[in-house]
Amino acid sequence: MRTNRIFLVIFAIFLPIWCQAQGDYPSVSPTATYINDEGVETVSTDMIDGQAPLLVTFRANPSDIDGHNPSYEWHFRMEGEDTDLMVRYEEDTEYTFTTAGTTRVTLHFRPDAGQEALDSVVFKVTVSESKLTFPNAFSPNGDEYNEVFKAKEYQSIVDFHAYIFNRWGHKIYEWTDPAGGWDGTFNGKDVKEGVYFLLCKAKGADGRKYEIKKDVNLLRGFTEEDTRND
Secondary structure, X not given: OHHHHHHHHHHHHHHHHHHHHHOOXXXXXXXXXXXXOOOOEEEEOOEEEEOOOEEEEEEOOEEOOOOOOOEEEEEEEEOOOOXXXXXXXXXXXXXXXXXXXXXXXXXXXXXXXOOOOOEEEEEEEEEOOOEEEOOOEEOOOOOOOOOOEEOOEEEOXXXXXXXXXXXXXXXXXXXXXXXXXXXOEEOOEEOOOEEEEEEEEEEEOOOOEEEXXXXXXXXXXXXXXXXXXX
């Protein structure tokens, strides 16, 4: 009888290992899907790099779980921190990263409740520091070059509001998307060539605050050909 008990214990210990070796024991193949800086949907199994706000969808992709009651734990922790930012318990989860730096996202997978985690898969999500600059001029004249006044470059901007004023201090345009801009019109009509004023208030994922004030030169008579000749 004792021999049978020993055999059953050994069997219970080594059966999962044997089954996993045969390829029919529960397992996961996690992936992370996001849009990269070039606007292309990308699937990763380890490293994710991008600018905030960065939406990432994490999928466990379990296999051979019939007859089991699997559980999932997604642990989110900023590098250098001692505690988790949060823990998610669904099979698939998504999160928008808005803080600059690197976050470790670890999946703990258990085929059944009470078991030790079989897989602990780590993703590293790195959000770049912020950046925001504007040009001094634009030329909305129909030559399809420099037609819109907008940010020259921006990166990891999580809050944004820009305004255009005329020389009398009247607001004639505003926008809240850093990818947007002003086309040189007011109430659907072209404004006169001249100097206008930009006020932009923004915040970066790294906590940096921007308050940009500058003149904007609207040059309708300036063309791309002029640039080549100069």
